[in-house]
Amino acid sequence: MSTSTDNNASITQESGPSAAVQDIQKKIVVRTADGEVFNLKEEVAMEIDIIKTFFQEDSISYETVMPLPNVEGWEMVKVIEYCTKHVELKHKVDGYKERKAFQALFVQNLSTKSLLALTNTANYLEVKYLLDFLCQAVSEQIKNKDVDYVRELFGVENDFNDEEYEQVKAEAPWAHENLNNDLH
Amino acid sequence: MEGLVMLRQLIGQLQEFVQFHGSPPQPHLQQQQLPLLNHHHHHHHRRWCSSIVDDSSVDDYYSFMMAAGKSGSVRMLEPSKPPPSKRSRKERARGKSSGTTNTTEPMEQHIWKDFPEDLYEAVIARLPIATFFRFRSVCRKWNSLLDSESFSQQCAEIPQANPWFYTITHENVNSGAMYDPSLKKWHHPTISSLPTKLIVLPVASAGGLVCFLDIGNRNFYMCNPLNQSFKELPARSVKVWSRIAVGMTLNGSSTSGGYKIMWVGCDGEYEVYDSLRNSWTSPGSMPSSVKLPLSLNFRSQAVTIDSTLYYMRSDPEGIVSYDMVTGVWKQFIIPTPLHLADHTLAECGGRIMLVGLLSKNAATCVCIWELQKMTLLWKEVDRMPNIWCLEFYGKHVRMTCLGNKGLLMLSLRSRQMNRLVTYNVSSREWLKVPGCVVPHGRKRQWIACGTSFHPCLTAVA
Numbered sequence: 001m002s003t004s005t006d007n008n009a010s011i012t013q014e015s016g017p018s019a020a021v022q023d024i025q026k027k028i029v030v031r032t033a034d035g036e037v038f039n040l041k042e043e044v045a046m047e048i049d050i051i052k053t054f055f056q057e058d059s060i061s062y063e064t065v066m067p068l069p070n071v072e073g074w075e076m077v078k079v080i081e082y083c084t085k086h087v088e089l090k091h092k093v094d095g096y097k098e099r100k101a102f103q104a105l106f107v108q109n110l111s112t113k114s115l116l117a118l119t120n121t122a123n124y125l126e127v128k129y130l131l132d133f134l135c136q137a138v139s140e141q142i143k144n145k146d147v148d149y150v151r152e153l154f155g156v157e158n159d160f161n162d163e164e165y166e167q168v169k170a171e172a173p174w175a176h177e178n179l180n181n182d183l184h
Numbered sequence: 185m186e187g188l189v190m191l192r193q194l195i196g197q198l199q200e201f202v203q204f205h206g207s208p209p210q211p212h213l214q215q216q217q218l219p220l221l222n223h224h225h226h227h228h229h230r231r232w233c234s235s236i237v238d239d240s241s242v243d244d245y246y247s248f249m250m251a252a253g254k255s256g257s258v259r260m261l262e263p264s265k266p267p268p269s270k271r272s273r274k275e276r277a278r279g280k281s282s283g284t285t286n287t288t289e290p291m292e293q294h295i296w297k298d299f300p301e302d303l304y305e306a307v308i309a310r311l312p313i314a315t316f317f318r319f320r321s322v323c324r325k326w327n328s329l330l331d332s333e334s335f336s337q338q339c340a341e342i343p344q345a346n347p348w349f350y351t352i353t354h355e356n357v358n359s360g361a362m363y364d365p366s367l368k369k370w371h372h373p374t375i376s377s378l379p380t381k382l383i384v385l386p387v388a389s390a391g392g393l394v395c396f397l398d399i400g401n402r403n404f405y406m407c408n409p410l411n412q413s414f415k416e417l418p419a420r421s422v423k424v425w426s427r428i429a430v431g432m433t434l435n436g437s438s439t440s441g442g443y444k445i446m447w448v449g450c451d452g453e454y455e456v457y458d459s460l461r462n463s464w465t466s467p468g469s470m471p472s473s474v475k476l477p478l479s480l481n482f483r484s485q486a487v488t489i490d491s492t493l494y495y496m497r498s499d500p501e502g503i504v505s506y507d508m509v510t511g512v513w514k515q516f517i518i519p520t521p522l523h524l525a526d527h528t529l530a531e532c533g534g535r536i537m538l539v540g541l542l543s544k545n546a547a548t549c550v551c552i553w554e555l556q557k558m559t560l561l562w563k564e565v566d567r568m569p570n571i572w573c574l575e576f577y578g579k580h581v582r583m584t585c586l587g588n589k590g591l592l593m594l595s596l597r598s599r600q601m602n603r604l605v606t607y608n609v610s611s612r613e614w615l616k617v618p619g620c621v622v623p624h625g626r627k628r629q630w631i632a633c634g635t636s637f638h639p640c641l642t643a644v645a
Contacts, residue, residue: 123303131306139310147322154304156323168321172410174362174371175317 028055029065036073037065040080047083049126068125075121082106082130103133112141112153302334309338312367313348313410313639330411336642340438349586349593350386350394350409351634353620357383361620361629362409364639365591365606370620375407377414385633388432388485391439392640395432401425404445404457406645409637415645417445420455420464431486431493433508435460439643444508446486446493450477456508467511474504474515484528485588485635487536494536496529502560503529503536518560521553528585530592532609538562539592539607541583548576550583550594552607566612568605575601587636593617595631602630 028045031037042062046052054066068076085102089095107115119134142150151158160168308316308329320327329335349363359378362371378384384396384405393413396405402425404417428447435442439459448454452470457463470476481496488494491508502518520527520538527540536555541548550573553562567573579598586593590610596603604617619628 119303119307120300123300135303135306136310138307142307143311143315147319150319150322154322156325158322159324160321160327164324165321168327171320172317172373174373175314 026062028062030068030076031065032071032073032076033069034073036076038076038080041084043087044080044083047087047127048079049128050124053126070124071121072117075118078106078110078118079121079125079127079130082133083127086129103137107137112138115141116153302338305329305332305335305338309335309342309641313364313641314367314369314371316641330642336440339640339642340440345639347587347589347591347636348639349634349636350389351586351593351620351631352385353629354632355627355629356622357632360386360409360634361622361631363593363617363620365615365617368618370618372622373409375409375412375414377412378405378407386635387430388445389635389637390432390443390488391434392638392643393432393439393443393645394635394637395430395445397428397430401428404430406445406459408640408643408645410639410641411643413643413645417457418463420447421466426450427480427482429480429482429486429495431488431495431506433488433491433493439640446506446508448478448480448495448506450480452476452478454506471513474513475500478504481528483526483584485585487529487531487588489531489534489536494529494531496527516560518555518562521551521562521564524551526583526585528588530585530588530609532590535609537565537609539585539594541581543581546578547573548579548581549573550596550607552609566607568607568614572603572605572614575603584631584633586631586634589636591636593631593634593636597630602628604631 026042027039028042028051029037029039030045030051040051045055051066054060055062055064071079085099089099092098110118115134115138119131119138122131122134142153145153158165304326308319308326311319320329346365348365351361351363353361359372359374362373363369364371378396379398383399385399386394387397388395392410393406393408396407397403398405403419406415406417407413426449428449431446431448433444433446435444442458442460444459445457446454452474454470455464455466458465478495478497479499481498484496486493486495492505493508494503494505496502497504498520500517501520503516505514505516506512507514521540521542523543524540525543527538530537530539538553538555540551540553542551543549549570550568551564552566554565555561556563576596576598579601581596581598583597584595586595590608592607592609594605594607596605604619606615606617607613608615620631621628
């Protein structure tokens with residue numbers, strides 16, 4: 001039942017004086033759309049509001065496996081990764097640099113489309129700080145792209161007619177200055 | 185398979201695009217408007233411009249402009265144009281075409297299936313301002329974001345970035361030059377609704393709106409330089425033609441909760457404008473504890489901390505403050521540091537600062553002081569790096585301080601020289617500012633006055 005991600009979620013269990021306490025720490029089990037099952041440490045699971053609400057509002061037993069039909073396995077891995085780090089840094093006094101380094105690595109190998117998918121997931125799962133971070137990351141990735149790229153990425157069509165399009169472009173000509181420098 | 189489908193799609197879109205426009209759009213076409221505009225006014229002001237500027241007895245921009253006014257080159261106020269019409273809600277309802285992809289690849293479907301509207305907005309709200317304006321041409325929905333409540337909400341939630349600066353240059357008094365310190369770029373917007381026949385100067389700002397006052401101190405105008413939202417304030421009930429100091433506060437955390445504008449004159453007269461009621465009121469008269477006449481320091485912009493405005497004055501030297509909520513005036517006697525000139529108030533994180541030129545013998549330096557609230561004394565906390573100060577040695581330097589909250593822009597000039605620097609009060613960083621040059625121009629413009637403002641795409645006047 002458990003996948004390799006199970007170990008990631010409970011990796012700190014082995015060492016430390018609080019190991020005994022952590023052994024007793026409860027686990028919450030979720031199943032993603034592709035059938036993968038994840039065991040989350042309670043403190044990490046509670047970072048995810050949709051999970052928190054599910055179990056706490058109706059006092060559902062932790063033995064229940066919560067289904068997450070809108071989440072893919074790879075997305076869950078990433079969310080757990082981020083939330084675990086967030087919880088870890090909560091206890092640190094000056095985690096600014098560490099957080100920045102972690103964030104840079106986190107998005108490093110993700111395509112913009114994957115980032116968007118993850119953003120959608122973070123929104124669905126209701127993890128505000130992850131959502132804010134991902135929105136910022138997407139905007140960073142697209143800010144120097146041209147309009148066509150953006151349309152394709154978000155799956156929108158150019159629904160302007162000739163006139164309107166020219167008018168829109170003419171509305172803030174100052175923003176289009178120095179454009180060449182921005183694009184490359 | 186998926187790659188081929190996407191490629192086909194892309195080609196289709198490109199074909200459509202080319203059909204619409206023939207060739208890729210030329211952004212430069214629009215810029216040709218600007219030099220024409222500059223030219224007309226440039227020629228007009230040229231004559232008296234050079235004669236007055238060299239006169240070192242003119243102590244600040246205001247006097248310079250008043251002299252210009254008296255020479256008769258300022259004409260009657262042109263009726264302001266109506267604000268640009270907003271896009272209809274119907275156009276906004278035209279949704280994005282989701283599922284343009286024909287592929288059955290699960291990931292593609294998964295992305296577009298439930299992508300909620302506010303997620304687009306959350307991403308777009310975080311884009312740099314210039315990029316936002318560029319992406320308005322993506323589709324109709326994106327173009328109408330400035331009218332969207334939810335988008336406004338998103339913009340309001342994002343932590344404030346560095347302020348921008350809206351400045352007026354000597355060379356072109358009728359349109360502004362905006363500076364973006366994070367990208368170190370100058371922009372030259374044309375705010376079509378601002379009266380062009382009359383000179384208006386930015387005097388205060390809050391929440392993304394800039395308050396302009398015409399040179400005769402008669403009328404106020406509110407404007408968001410980014411989205412052209414514009415409003416002329418109703419005429420004041422008190423007809424005061426002498427010089428006034430102006431302050432602005434927000435009722436809440438953004439302009440949507442309303443704002444207040446206050447003017448105060450040297451004789452102790454003052455009025456407050458409430459944007460929610462769209463009217464001026466005279467809340468009362470100054471308490472007798474405040475010594476009149478108020479020799480207000482007009483070079484210094486009023487500082488706002490929460491709902492209190494702080495004005496700098498001399499005779500006695502110090503600060504007078506007014507709380508917009510309680511209507512209470514307070515007076516603080518604070519001796520000004522010696523050998524100080526061109527000083528202005530600023531603020532950072534609730535701390536009141538003083539910026540000024542310190543001149544001793546032939547050496548001049550820009551200094552920063554912080555107000556010690558317990559002792560009501562100024563304490564020097566920083567100085568401009570020595571190397572930069574050396575440039576002013578032996579020269580008669582004047583300084584104008586633009587912006588007074590967190591990030592300051594200092595315009596330093598002497599007969600031959602014109603230097604622009606920014607100073608970040610909390611990081612204590614001094615940075616050089618690239619010269620302000622109009623598009624297709626070469627000559628560096630001379631920054632006369634201006635204010636900082638928080639770039640807020642959705643603030644409405």
